[in-house]
Amino acid sequence: MLDRLFTRIAGRVAAFAGQPAAFVIAIATILLWLLSGPVFHYSDTWQLVVNTATTIVTFLMVFLIQNSQNRDAGAMQAKLDEVIRSIEAARNQFIGIEHRTDREIDRIRDEIERECAAGDPDHPAVAALDRLSQRY
Numbered sequence: 001m002l003d004r005l006f007t008r009i010a011g012r013v014a015a016f017a018g019q020p021a022a023f024v025i026a027i028a029t030i031l032l033w034l035l036s037g038p039v040f041h042y043s044d045t046w047q048l049v050v051n052t053a054t055t056i057v058t059f060l061m062v063f064l065i066q067n068s069q070n071r072d073a074g075a076m077q078a079k080l081d082e083v084i085r086s087i088e089a090a091r092n093q094f095i096g097i098e099h100r101t102d103r104e105i106d107r108i109r110d111e112i113e114r115e116c117a118a119g120d121p122d123h124p125a126v127a128a129l130d131r132l133s134q135r136y
Contacts, residue, residue: 007071014068017061073098 016022033050040046077098084090097105 006067010064010067011071013061013064017065 030050033046037046081095084092084095094108097108100108
């Protein structure tokens with residue numbers, strides 16, 4: 001229940017924060033704060049208000065954006081795993097590779113690059129890279 005509520009809130013806030021309207025609101029808030037400076041004689045309290053507000057917003061946005069990013073990355077990995085699973089010629093050992101350590105992933109990537117560099121023009125990865133490079 002709490003997960004679902006947090007996911008809904010995080011998704012909506014992250015979606016709104018990425019819109020031009022959110023940027024305009026942020027700029028307008030800062031301009032309003034700047035224009036109020038003379039009224040408050042540019043006091044320490046006046047400065048503290050904007051510093052505290054921006055710190056709190058930044059702190060909370062880090063968690064919301066990280067949640068959205070984790071969810072997007074998880075969904076992307078699930079989709080890629082399904083593609084790998086559904087292609088008969090694909091190597092199933094790549095399913096779940098995101099759970100390996102950085103060193104293990106680097107080693108696997110190096111092995112794949114060596115396979116492609118072996119110069120076998122009939123290798124599916126080499127052919128795919130050739131087709132991709134011809135597009136650009």
